[in-house]
Structure formats: C-alpha cells, structure tokens
Amino acid sequence: MKSSILTIGDEILIGQIVDTNSAWLGKKLTELGIPVNEIISLADTKESIKKSIENAMLKSDLILLTGGLGPTKDDVTKAAIAEFLNVGTYFDENLYNKISQYFIKRNLPISKYVKIQSTIPETAQLLTNNVGTAPGMLFKKDNKVIISMPGVPHEMKWIFKNSIIPILPQLGKIENNIYQRTIKTIGIGETRIAAKIEDITDTFPEDISLAFLPSSGQVRLRVMSSSQNDNTVHVDKFVNQISSRLGDYVYGYDSVIIEDALKDLFISKNLTLSTAESCTGGYLSHRITSVPGSSKYYIGSLIAYDNHIKESQLNVQSETLLNHGAVSEATVIEMLSGLLNKTGTDIGIAISGIAGPNGGTPDKPVGTIWVAYGTLENYKTKKLTLFKERLRNIHYTATAGMNLLRLFVLNNT
Amino acid sequence: MKSSILTIGDEILIGQIVDTNSAWLGKKLTELGIPVNEIISLADTKESIKKSIENAMLKSDLILLTGGLGPTKDDVTKAAIAEFLNVGTYFDENLYNKISQYFIKRNLPISKYVKIQSTIPETAQLLTNNVGTAPGMLFKKDNKVIISMPGVPHEMKWIFKNSIIPILPQLGKIENNIYQRTIKTIGIGETRIAAKIEDITDTFPEDISLAFLPSSGQVRLRVMSSSQNDNTVHVDKFVNQISSRLGDYVYGYDSVIIEDALKDLFISKNLTLSTAESCTGGYLSHRITSVPGSSKYYIGSLIAYDNHIKESQLNVQSETLLNHGAVSEATVIEMLSGLLNKTGTDIGIAISGIAGPNGGTPDKPVGTIWVAYGTLENYKTKKLTLFKERLRNIHYTATAGMNLLRLFVLNNT
Numbered sequence: 038m039k040s041s042i043l044t045i046g047d048e049i050l051i052g053q054i055v056d057t058n059s060a061w062l063g064k065k066l067t068e069l070g071i072p073v074n075e076i077i078s079l080a081d082t083k084e085s086i087k088k089s090i091e092n093a094m095l096k097s098d099l100i101l102l103t104g105g106l107g108p109t110k111d112d113v114t115k116a117a118i119a120e121f122l123n124v125g126t127y128f129d130e131n132l133y134n135k136i137s138q139y140f141i142k143r144n145l146p147i148s149k150y151v152k153i154q155s156t157i158p159e160t161a162q163l164l165t166n167n168v169g170t171a172p173g174m175l176f177k178k179d180n181k182v183i184i185s186m187p188g189v190p191h192e193m194k195w196i197f198k199n200s201i202i203p204i205l206p207q208l209g210k211i212e213n214n215i216y217q218r219t220i221k222t223i224g225i226g227e228t229r230i231a232a233k234i235e236d237i238t239d240t241f242p243e244d245i246s247l248a249f250l251p252s253s254g255q256v257r258l259r260v261m262s263s264s265q266n267d268n269t270v271h272v273d274k275f276v277n278q279i280s281s282r283l284g285d286y287v288y289g290y291d292s293v294i295i296e297d298a299l300k301d302l303f304i305s306k307n308l309t310l311s312t313a314e315s316c317t318g319g320y321l322s323h324r325i326t327s328v329p330g331s332s333k334y335y336i337g338s339l340i341a342y343d344n345h346i347k348e349s350q351l352n353v354q355s356e357t358l359l360n361h362g363a364v365s366e367a368t369v370i371e372m373l374s375g376l377l378n379k380t381g382t383d384i385g386i387a388i389s390g391i392a393g394p395n396g397g398t399p400d401k402p403v404g405t406i407w408v409a410y411g412t413l414e415n416y417k418t419k420k421l422t423l424f425k426e427r428l429r430n431i432h433y434t435a436t437a438g439m440n441l442l443r444l445f446v447l448n449n450t
Numbered sequence: 451m452k453s454s455i456l457t458i459g460d461e462i463l464i465g466q467i468v469d470t471n472s473a474w475l476g477k478k479l480t481e482l483g484i485p486v487n488e489i490i491s492l493a494d495t496k497e498s499i500k501k502s503i504e505n506a507m508l509k510s511d512l513i514l515l516t517g518g519l520g521p522t523k524d525d526v527t528k529a530a531i532a533e534f535l536n537v538g539t540y541f542d543e544n545l546y547n548k549i550s551q552y553f554i555k556r557n558l559p560i561s562k563y564v565k566i567q568s569t570i571p572e573t574a575q576l577l578t579n580n581v582g583t584a585p586g587m588l589f590k591k592d593n594k595v596i597i598s599m600p601g602v603p604h605e606m607k608w609i610f611k612n613s614i615i616p617i618l619p620q621l622g623k624i625e626n627n628i629y630q631r632t633i634k635t636i637g638i639g640e641t642r643i644a645a646k647i648e649d650i651t652d653t654f655p656e657d658i659s660l661a662f663l664p665s666s667g668q669v670r671l672r673v674m675s676s677s678q679n680d681n682t683v684h685v686d687k688f689v690n691q692i693s694s695r696l697g698d699y700v701y702g703y704d705s706v707i708i709e710d711a712l713k714d715l716f717i718s719k720n721l722t723l724s725t726a727e728s729c730t731g732g733y734l735s736h737r738i739t740s741v742p743g744s745s746k747y748y749i750g751s752l753i754a755y756d757n758h759i760k761e762s763q764l765n766v767q768s769e770t771l772l773n774h775g776a777v778s779e780a781t782v783i784e785m786l787s788g789l790l791n792k793t794g795t796d797i798g799i800a801i802s803g804i805a806g807p808n809g810g811t812p813d814k815p816v817g818t819i820w821v822a823y824g825t826l827e828n829y830k831t832k833k834l835t836l837f838k839e840r841l842r843n844i845h846y847t848a849t850a851g852m853n854l855l856r857l858f859v860l861n862n863t
Contacts, residue, residue, distance in 0.1 A: 048663050050486040052477025053632070053672065055470050059491070064465025073463040075498075076491035078472070081661075085488075109644050111661040148645045170641075189664065191842065219466070228521065232561045248494075249520065250461050251602065259466065312753075318739025319732030322753045326731025329807055329840055337759040340725075340735045340751035342744075346793065350750075380759065394742055427742055429604065 038209030040066050041093035042076045045086060045104035045114055046188060049078040058103045058193055065197065070211045071099065072263070081105050086117035094181050098209050104188030106171040108150030114185055115174075119158040122176060128156050132163065136170045164200035168192055173200055182208045216269050217261035218276045222286045223295060223440045227251045230258070230283065237278045245271060253429070254436040255295065288443060295439050296328045302446050303334035303384075310442070311380035312338040313351055313372045315363065316390040316406060321435040336382050341372065351375030351387075364389050364401055366418050369409035377413050384446065386410040386438055390421070392430045406434050410441050415449060417441075451622030453479050454506035455489045458499060458517035458527055459601060462491040471516045471606055478610060483624045484512065485676070494518050499530035507594050511622050517601030519584040521563030527598055528587075532571040535589060541569050545576065549583045577613035581605055586613055595621045629682050630674035631689045635699045636708055636853045640664045643671070643696065650691045658684060666842070667849040668708070701856060708852050709741045715859050716747035716797075723855070724793035725751040726764055726785045728776065729803040729819065734848040749795050754785070764788030764800075777802050777814055779831050782822035790826050797859065799823040799851055803834070805843045819847050823854050828862060830854075 042059045049056045059076040066073050074096050079085045081104070093100045105114030119126050133155035140147050154170055157163070164173030164184070169192035176183040184201060186193045205211065222230065227249045231238075238247055244264035250257040260275050262268035280287050288298040303310055312322055322338040325331055339350055344363055347353040352375040353368055361367040372387035390406030397403035404423035411417050421437060423430045455472045462469045472489040479486050487509050492498045494517070506513045518527030532539050546568035553560050567583055570576070577586030577597070582605035589596040597614060599606045618624065635643065640662045644651075651660055657677035663670040673688050675681035693700045701711040716723055725735055735751040738744055752763050757776055760766040765788040766781055774780040785800035803819030810816035817836035824830050834850060836843045 046661075047659075047674070048661060048672065049473070050476050050489060051480040051630070052473040052475065053663060053670070054665070055468060055473040056489075057468050060462070060465040060468040062465065063463050067464040074493075075502075076463060076469075078489035080487075089488075107662065108641060109660075109662050111659060145642070146645070148641060150641055150644060191837075191839070217464075228561060228563055229558070231521065231563060232559075246460075248459075248461060250466060252467070257466065259461065261460075314732075317736075318744075319727075319735030319751055319753065320739075322732030322755075323730075323736050323844075326733075326753075326755060327841060327844070331731075332755055335755055337755040337763075338732055338751070338753035339763075340732065340739075340753065342735075342739060342748055342750040346750040350752075350792070379763070424604075426604070428740060431736075431740070 038098045038211055039072050039074050039096070040099040040101060041074050041097040042066075043086075043089050043093060043100060043102045044076070044078045044188070045102060046078075046081050047111075050080055058188065058190055061190070061194060062101060062103075062197065065202075067215060067217075069202070069205065070215055071205075072212075072215065081111055081113055083113050083117040083120060086114060087121045090118070090121055090183060094179070098181055100181065100183045102183070102185040103193050106185065106187045108153045108170075115156075115158060118174070118176060118183065118185060122158065122160060122178060124159040126156050126158050128152070129163075130155070132157070132172065139170050164196050166192055166196050167199070168195045172196075215261070215263045216272055217259055218272055219291050220258040220260070220276060220280055220283070220287055221255065221289045221293060221295070221298075222258065222283055223255045223288055223436070225256065225283070225286045227256050230256055230286075234279050234282050237275065237282065241275065242271065244268065245275065247275075253432050254440070285444065285447065288440075294328070295436065295443070296324055296331070299325070299439050299443055300328060300331055300334060302443060304330075306446060306450055308384055308446065308450065309334055309336055309382040311336045311376055311382040311385050313376040313385065313387040314338060314340050315342060315347070315372075315388060316392040317388050317431050317434050317438075318342060318392075320431050321386070321388065321438050324435045324439065336380050339376060339379070347372060350379070352378070362401070364391055364405055364407055366407055366409070366420070369407040369418060370416065373409040373411070373416055374413060384410070384412055384442065386442055388434060388438060390430070390434065393425055393427045404430055406430065408434075408438060408441060410438070411445055411449070417445065451511045451624055452485050452487050452509070453512040453514060454487050454510040455479075456499075456502050456506060456513060456515045457489070457491045457601070458515060459491075459494050463493060471601065471603055474603070474607060475514060475516075475610065478615075480628055480630075482615070482618065483628055484618075485625075485628065494526055496526050496530040496533060499527060500534045503531070503534055503596060507592070511594055513594065513596045515596070515598045516606050519598065519600045521566045521583075528569075528571060531587070531589065531596065531598060535571065535573060535591060537572040539569050539571050541565070542576075543568070545570065545585065552583050577609050579605055579609050580612070581608045585609075628674070628676045629685055630672055631685055632704050633671040633673070633689060633693055633696070633700055634668065634702045634706060634708070634711075635671065635696055636668045636701055636849070638669065638696070638699045640669050643669055643699075647692050647695050650688065650695065654688065655684065657681065658688065660688075666845050667853070698857065698860065701853075707741070708849065708856070709737055709744075712738070712852050712856055713741060713744055713747060715856060717743075719859060719863055721797055721859065721863065722747055722749055722795040724749045724789055724795040724798050726789040726798065726800040727751060727753050728755060728760070728785075728801060729805040730801050730844050730847050730851075731755060731805075733844050734799070734801065734851050737848050737852065749793050752789060752792070760785060763792070765791070775814070777804055777818055777820055779820055779822070779833070782820045782831060783829065786822040786824070786829055787826060797823070797825055797855065799855055801847060801851060803843070803847065806838055806840045817843055819843065821847075821851060821854060823851070824858055824862070830858065
C-alpha cells in the first residue's frame, strides 16, 4: 500500500498558512510502513480536487485528503468527492444529532450550518471525530481508498490516530520494510560533517541512503533503508560508526530533540538551571519549557528586555552599561552573576544581543550576540556573529545557548 | 503566467521537516500577480523529479523547484534537470572560484564538494546567491521557464528576491488581477462569525470569494477577487461591512499580526507592559518581542516556573500557594501585583496553569489556566479551560493573553 497526501485550500497555495498537516501525516504513514509517493497542495475548487484525486489514484492505493470540510462556502471537498464518485448526497440525521450535542454542551446556538455539515456523500463511511464537528469520511473505488479529513490540525490528528490507524490493516497490504535512524548533531555544518564521515559513507551499499537535513544550527543525518531486505543491522552499524566519528557533536537519536537532551543531562547530574535573556526575549525559556518534565531542573528566567530591568533585577552596574553597552561581554557576565545570586541555581546562562532589524552600529552590527554561561565560580563567555534577520537570530541563539549549556555540563561537572 | 512549485526531498515526504519554502513562495508569487496552480512535494529521485517537471509543464508556465542542490549524495536535482532537458553538464571554473572564495572568507577548507557544486547543466543560466554556495539556475524549454533553487530557506529567499523578481517581467505575461484583503479576528470562532455576517456574504458576487482560516484562537477572513474585472472597490466595500459587524473582534488587516496590533496600541497610548509567566514559560514574552520595536513598550518578564521563584521574586505568599495552589485566581492576582511593584510598568499580565501532559487533578485538569491582567488598582482575572496538549495550551494561552491585554487597554485606558 502506497499513499498520496492531498491538502486542499487556496490559503496554502497563496502562502497564507504553512501546511503542517502533510508533514505530520507523512511522518505517521512512514512509521506505519506506508510510503508517501507525493504531497500535493491544491486549490479549493471542485475541478482541481476531482482531477487531483484521479491523478493520485494512478500511483497510490491510499489517498488522504485534508481540508474543505467546514460549514462555510469555501468548503467544497464533499461536493467534489460526490461528483468524482458519481453519487448523491443525503442528510444524515444521526450525524446532525451528534453535531448538535457538540454545540449544546458548549452552550452555543445550533445554526443552519449544522445541517450543511450533516449532509454527506451517499457512499461515505463516517470516521468518528470526538474533538470537532466534521467527521472524517472513507470511500472505496477500484480497489483504492480515499479518506477525507478536516483541515484543522488537531481534529485531523485525532481522526487519524483513533479512527484510521485501527482499520489500516484492513485497507491494504502494508509492506513495513522502511527502516530509518536519525543522528542529531549540533554545532557543526553539513559540509564539515560530509568531509569527516566520507570514508564511512563510501562503504554504504546501494539500498541504504544518507540524507543531510540542516536547520538553524543543527544537522540531522538520516540513514534509511527501504529495500526488500532486512537492513536493520546494517543501518544500526552505520549509525554507530558515524556517531563515534562525530563525538560530542551528536546529542541524540531519532525523535530526541536538543530540549530533551539538555533536560536529561541536567536531571541525570541533579543540576538546576535559570536563564537571563535580553534579545531572545523569552524564546530560550520557551524552548526549554516546551518539553514536559522541564520543571524538574528549570527554575525560571528573568527577561530583562529593558536596560533598567538589567540594573534593578540583575544588578548590572550602570557604569558597565555606560562604558561597554548592553551588548557586551562585561554586561552578560554581570547579568549571569546577578541571575545566579537571585535564583540560586547551579548553572545559568545570560544573553544580550542585537536581534535586529534595527539597533546595529559599525562596531556592533545586527546579529552581534554575547552569551555568558556556567556557575558563579566557573563561567565562560561567547560572542556570536549571526544574521540580519530578527527571528533567525532569536532562533539560532536559543539553539546555540542550549548547546553551550550541554557542553558546559558535559565537560565541567 | 501561472506557476507550479515543486519542493524536492524525502525529508518532506516522511515528515521530518515542514516545508515552509512553498508557503513563502506561494505568498510572493500571489503578491506578484502570478497564480500558483499547485504545490507538489516529491522524492529526491531523478525519475520523480523528471516526471513532476513534465506534469507541471502541462499546466504552468513557470516551474519553481527548491531543494536537492547541495554537494552531498542525496542531491540529484541538477542531474535530473540535465536528463530532462537532454543536455550534459560541465565544470564552471568561474563558479568554482566564487564558491571557493566563500570558504576562504570563512577560514574553512575547500573540499572536493566545491568541485561537485561547480558542475552544472550546460544550458543553465546562473542566478546569483550571495548568502550560500549553490547558485540558482534558470532553464527554458518550449516557452516555459524552469527555475531551480537551493532548499535552505534563507538562500532560496535571497535568490528569489534578488535574482528572480527583477527578471520576472521578461519571463512571461503577468496578469496582476488578484486582489485580496484579509480581516484578522481574535476571540470568536468560525461558526459564530459565519452566522454573524451571513447576510453580507450572501450578497457577494460570483467572482468574489470569502475564506475562513482558523488557527489557535484566531480566525482570518480572506476576501479575494481573481477575475478579469477590477474588483478592488467591491472587495474593500465587503471588508468594511464585515469589519463593522465584527467590531472589537477585528484587530487588524492583511499582514498585521496580533503582536503588531498590541504594540501599536500600547505605544499610541504611551503605556508600558511587563509579564509574569509560569506555565507559558516565556512564550508570551517571545511572541511580544518577536516583532521589531517591541522594546518601545515592553520592559521584560519574570518567568517563575518554580514555586520558590513565585515567592522570592514575585512576593506570592506561601499561604496562598498552600491554600489555593499555584494554579489559582489568588496566586495570579498576587503574581500580578508582585510583578507591577517590581517592574513599575503601567500594565501587567500574570499567567499560571497546567500545560500538561501531567500535573492535572480532578479539580484542576490539564488545560486549566488562570490569568490576571491590568493595573495595580484595576485588574481583571480570567480562567481558561483549554486542551490536553502541552504546546497547544502554551500557544493558545499566549494568544488569548495578548487579546485580553488589547481589550483591557481599549476599554480601560
């Protein structure tokens, strides 16, 4: 069984939203052993939906559609599917009662749109949606399966997990011969990695592939086998070889993210952490607390966006700000000691920089970021010279900050 | 001139990365008056690339490819294009020297991969890339234009803006008849909006469309005309009618985001803001500071992730935490007054809740969030009852928090 993912909506084509549904579905289908042939985003017109389903059926056995199931006028997926299958639509009273309950529970009026949502193509097999009003729908034609889901991400995910995964084995033969591992690296670029591991990758057999996936300060290395052979052992062997070569640049594998790696390291060493952020404005703190369990080591942060707060809350001396500026080694050192004195954590990190787009000078252009990190007695500093774009600077600095903390704990505690 | 966007890479199909390039390109092309017919993500094999270019040429005049131009083994786009066009490749010495300079400037060794990157299809017209090593490439065939760009987002964007937009008018006829406006609403759902404005949307002519784009606490309403007629006046008229009906739910238009609206409102009233966050862990502060100029009204934040910090830094009484719990109306009220006393800002907001997935109780399930906001003399509180998913709770709460602040300033200052 191979699949195509069709995401429907002009908002995707005109770039008003980023389509995250297809990435989520691609990941799940791959894990389930159902290769994804293609992801197509198309306009919400009946013609383009019908044409795209027809094309997808030429290469795939399972066609997954998201979007266009809402009650409003731009939602034409149901009508398009009915036309494609050459069937009529009918008013489903059970569905009407179920959707009505959803509104009654929330003390919302039952509008006429509930009736529209309860009108569905004749051959639809309904797929339960417990977190929204539009159910999923399953159709069969010429031994192929077409499934339509709402475009709202958490509804789509709920339906896929609860109403589709359990019936997948009945829908077609799952080959299940995709095996992949991902090595997570940080602090080294793609080209340098490629040169370092070239002699290993040269020995890869034809049916094992390596992909480099760079993003903001990190590179993921995906080793994948999708042949008929069981290549589990070979893939694992290459993963081990590459990891040994790359040493501390590797922080984890597969679904582990740097936030997890940092948390596990701090907890395993029984250390606590606090942060003082200026230019990153809370983004480092957000990244750290985005994973469950971070409260076991992370205490909190002082976001000193304004210089007065740097003085009043972190005890940065006004002479330091005057003589060296808010973006300086001297300032981040004082921010760090002020932070550690205040929070009492074992380890801290302080960041001050010019995120941009304004505020740069010839001496300190946009993208100049100072970081101090460590303990009261043993701290280090680092100057980052980054980019012109504000959000890119914020994202990269948070990632680099987590890596500096990781290396500090690895080498100094 | 109509376009297709092809994003190349197994990492997209298996969901390892979210394809943001196509959304960015879709937005730019739409703004430039070049409709996007489809966005296709495909595997990085020569066969699928060749087949997809061939299919795209059936419907579009401009085919934009991203990805697969790196120096490593999984990068096959150049070879696929050369085979599709039936031309050879050659080593471009000028390009080699240019890429080498890139490495020399950064004190990096020139590896053999530079030679691979300097080998290009014979008929390629090179498109300058000043922020990376792989240039863009332009090809012509059968009156259609094929453009290949690297997949690294900031390189793709640089090439599109600097090396493609200036030559677009020479590549085909741009119709320029897309006109769209977007109304940004917050704090009201899609179904309620639809019911409120139904009598207005019923009067829309055929060639003007309305789309509802819901996302985490917000709904964007896009009014679009893409007919041959000049519908500017009609679109603007409907936008005004809908906005009047929705009142305070509307915070802005088009590219304005809630972060901008909040900033403009605070600055126009000459007010300052600080925040105290527990469960949102800095995400609200990040959202506020993600837009340039936020330092003009935003002072900083106390991220009191740990209860001890709530006591020591925000002066929350230990009896309050003991009697009511950290997630309670009493605690957020004390957090707010502690914050305002400390930072001296005009207005503040304090948040404490259970983001999940753990930490819930029957009384206070995961998704229970308390918010206090306002001034020392005049504050309000609100309890949010949200979701089971950690990040969804964090994102929704930050958005809701910004809206509570916006409404407070609108109605109380």
